[in-house]
Amino acid sequence: MSDTPLNGATPRSSGLLSGWTATTWATAICLVLLAVVPPVSFYAGQPFHVDLATRLVCLSIAAVSLNLILGYGGMVSFGHAAFIGIGAYSVGIPAYHATYGEFDLIASYNGWFHIALALVVSAIFAAITGAISLRTRGVYFIMITMAFGQMVFFLFVSMETYGGDDGLTIDVRSELPLIDLDKPLQLYFLCYGSLLGALFIVHRMVNSRFGMAIQGAKGNELRMQSIGYNTYVYRLVAYIISGAMCGYAGFLLGNFTTFISPEMMDWTRSGELMFMVILGGAATLVGPILGAVAFILLEEILSGFTIYWHLPFGVLLILCVLFARGGLMGFVSQWGRRNG
Amino acid sequence: MAETILEVRDLSKSFGGVHATANVTLDVLHGETHAVIGPNGAGKTTLISQLSGDLKPDGGSISFKGRDITSLPAYQRSLTGMARSFQITSLLMGMSVLDNVSLAVQAHDGHSFRFWTPARKDRKLRDKAMQSLQVVGLQDRAGELAGALSHGERRQLEIAVALATEPQFMLLDEPMAGMGAEESARMVEMLSGLKGEKSILLVEHDMDAVFALADRISVLVYGQVIATGLPEEIRTNEKVRDAYLGEGDE
Ligand SMILES: Nc1ncnc2c1ncn2[C@@H]1O[C@H](COP(=O)(O)OP(=O)(O)O)[C@@H](O)[C@H]1O
Ligand SMILES: [Mg+2]
Numbered sequence: 161m162s163d164t165p166l167n168g169a170t171p172r173s174s175g176l177l178s179g180w181t182a183t184t185w186a187t188a189i190c191l192v193l194l195a196v197v198p199p200v201s202f203y204a205g206q207p208f209h210v211d212l213a214t215r216l217v218c219l220s221i222a223a224v225s226l227n228l229i230l231g232y233g234g235m236v237s238f239g240h241a242a243f244i245g246i247g248a249y250s251v252g253i254p255a256y257h258a259t260y261g262e263f264d265l266i267a268s269y270n271g272w273f274h275i276a277l278a279l280v281v282s283a284i285f286a287a288i289t290g291a292i293s294l295r296t297r298g299v300y301f302i303m304i305t306m307a308f309g310q311m312v313f314f315l316f317v318s319m320e321t322y323g324g325d326d327g328l329t330i331d332v333r334s335e336l337p338l339i340d341l342d343k344p345l346q347l348y349f350l351c352y353g354s355l356l357g358a359l360f361i362v363h364r365m366v367n368s369r370f371g372m373a374i375q376g377a378k379g380n381e382l383r384m385q386s387i388g389y390n391t392y393v394y395r396l397v398a399y400i401i402s403g404a405m406c407g408y409a410g411f412l413l414g415n416f417t418t419f420i421s422p423e424m425m426d427w428t429r430s431g432e433l434m435f436m437v438i439l440g441g442a443a444t445l446v447g448p449i450l451g452a453v454a455f456i457l458l459e460e461i462l463s464g465f466t467i468y469w470h471l472p473f474g475v476l477l478i479l480c481v482l483f484a485r486g487g488l489m490g491f492v493s494q495w496g497r498r499n500g
Numbered sequence: 501m502a503e504t505i506l507e508v509r510d511l512s513k514s515f516g517g518v519h520a521t522a523n524v525t526l527d528v529l530h531g532e533t534h535a536v537i538g539p540n541g542a543g544k545t546t547l548i549s550q551l552s553g554d555l556k557p558d559g560g561s562i563s564f565k566g567r568d569i570t571s572l573p574a575y576q577r578s579l580t581g582m583a584r585s586f587q588i589t590s591l592l593m594g595m596s597v598l599d600n601v602s603l604a605v606q607a608h609d610g611h612s613f614r615f616w617t618p619a620r621k622d623r624k625l626r627d628k629a630m631q632s633l634q635v636v637g638l639q640d641r642a643g644e645l646a647g648a649l650s651h652g653e654r655r656q657l658e659i660a661v662a663l664a665t666e667p668q669f670m671l672l673d674e675p676m677a678g679m680g681a682e683e684s685a686r687m688v689e690m691l692s693g694l695k696g697e698k699s700i701l702l703v704e705h706d707m708d709a710v711f712a713l714a715d716r717i718s719v720l721v722y723g724q725v726i727a728t729g730l731p732e733e734i735r736t737n738e739k740v741r742d743a744y745l746g747e748g749d750e
Contacts, residue, residue: 364615364616364618365615365616367618367619367620368614368615368616368617368618368619369606369612369613369614369615369617369619369622370612370613370614370615371615371619372599372602372603372606372612372619372620373603373606373612375595376592376595376603379592379593379594379595380590380591380592380593382554382574382590383586383590383591383592383661384575384603384607385553385554385573385574385575385578386552386553386554386574386575386578386583386584386586386590387575387578387583387603387604387607387661387662387664387665388575388578388579388604388607388608388665389575389607389612390573390575391575394612397613
């Protein structure tokens with residue numbers, strides 16, 4: 161899965177691998193490492209690494225979903241963590257009622273039901289908030305998406321039944337056929353497979369007619385309207401797809417942590433997702449994954465030094481935005497061009 | 501007399517105290533090239549923006565092919581057969597020349613809620629886009645980034661994008677702006693090739709080009725149409741000479 165360069169020039173491909181660019185290599189290496197390292201660590205007696213990798217992959221899916229609208233669509237959403245929360249509570253709330261009774265309508269341990277709930281509620285939330293937010297531009301869009309995110313945050317804080325701001329423990333993970341999410345490796349491979357799926361969907365989508373339309377609207381909205389695009393509608397649909405995909409990441413994250421709280425959808429969490437996309441390389445396929453790796457590593461290292469690790473973190477983000485405009489993937493493709 | 505394709509009635513638009521468009525009434529006939537000339541700041545671009553739907557008029561009406569389009573958004577006007585080019589080049593600089601034109605073809609080939617098939621490999625879009633590039637003479641630059649084109653080539657691409665929407669009516673805002681003599685001449689030749697086939701509202705400063713292309717000319721000064729007529733009538737019109745043609749000696 162390579163990014164077709166924006167200029168539309170297809171890479172020469174005489175042999176199967178000869179047309180691979182540095183970007184394609186980075187993608188492949190990234191995905192192979194993610195497939196190999198966690199099981200090896202697990203059998204080498206380092207289950208902690210599997211946990212780290214699972215969290216990494218869940219956040220990657222969320223970042224990939226954000227990249228669809230932020231990177232390819234130019235919609236800088238600062239409220240994306242709300243969808244993670246919606247997805248996680250789509251597991252937590254039905255499981256809670258299945259265990260403690262009441263609200264029989266949604267009480268269930270069924271994983272398919274949880275996924276459907278996560279997707280549908282996220283999509284509806286995205287449709288409503290997107291319809292309003294997308295009438296604004298620039299800083300206003302950032303602020304209004306953040307405000308909607310905080311609205312969901314406070315909604316869950318106020319729901320005492322589900323623990324309010326103390327959060328909710330998921331006693332029983334989602335039940336799915338063939339796989340047992342209580343087994344760390346099985347859960348991991350569900351997440352990893354989902355990441356591959358998300359990447360494939362985004363890859364197909366950004367190169368499709370729809371993808372061209374949203375990338376055009378990012379580049380020059382006035383031009384797109386004057387050649388016949390209702391840019392608002394295309395953007396809204398992209399926003400809904402992105403929200404639903406992020407809700408799915410929340411479903412996975414909820415099953416991973418088994419403890420969910422409104423803190424998952426705080427605005428700082430949305431900021432972290434933005435960090436991953438921008439640091440890794442917006443509008444590149446695997447950039448968000450590199451960003452998520454960098455995020456997890458930095459978090460592990462910096463939080464060991466100081467509890468105020470968000471400060472150096474913020475500084476890094478600013479440096480990255482100022483000096484590395486293409487993010488980590490920008491370095492990779494530049495390196496590739498110089499060496500090859 | 502031939503049928504009108506565009507009817508503008510009492511159109512007005514103010515910016516603060518500036519009457520950029522003051523009760524403009526104007527017709528464009530089917531197949532006609534109608535030039536709008538006037539000094540800088542006369543309101544030519546403002547007029548085009550209202551006709552294309554990029555700017556909302558304060559009053560008056562616009563009808564296109566007999567249908568009132570005054571409150572139609574820009575993208576719907578495009579879908580009904582109107583296209584505009586921008587005075588200040590407005591392209592997708594990060595995309596290829598071919599992508600820029602391809603997107604215009606795509607917009608007029610049904611909806612774009614097609615999520616799966618690669619658009620860049622879509623022969624239907626690419627072939628049509630190449631045809632438009634050929635008309636303006638940019639076929640050899642198809643794979644280049646739009647941002648890498650020279651000024652003159654960007655002006656040509658502007659036209660190719662407009663043509664790719666297969667319009668019946670084109671609004672061209674100073675297509676020769678900033679071009680050298682040779683490039684201008686090529687543009688005039690290209691536009692005269694469209695004459696008759698397309699109805700055109702042409703805003704242009706280059707008087708040689710205007711007199712070479714226009715069937716009729718309207719003169720806009722301070723937002724008002726002070727004269728409309730055949731090129732010969734405009735050339736000899738006293739009011740026009742005083743207000744406009746006389747001052748800059750050509
Ligand atoms: N967006 C705007 N805001 C305020 N004034 C404007 C705006 N656009 C144009 N004007 C003013 O309207 C008048 C006409 O401008 P314009 O249509 O660009 O003229 P032309 O294209 O004939 O040179 C000018 O006085 C200009 O300053
Ligand atoms: Mg102008």
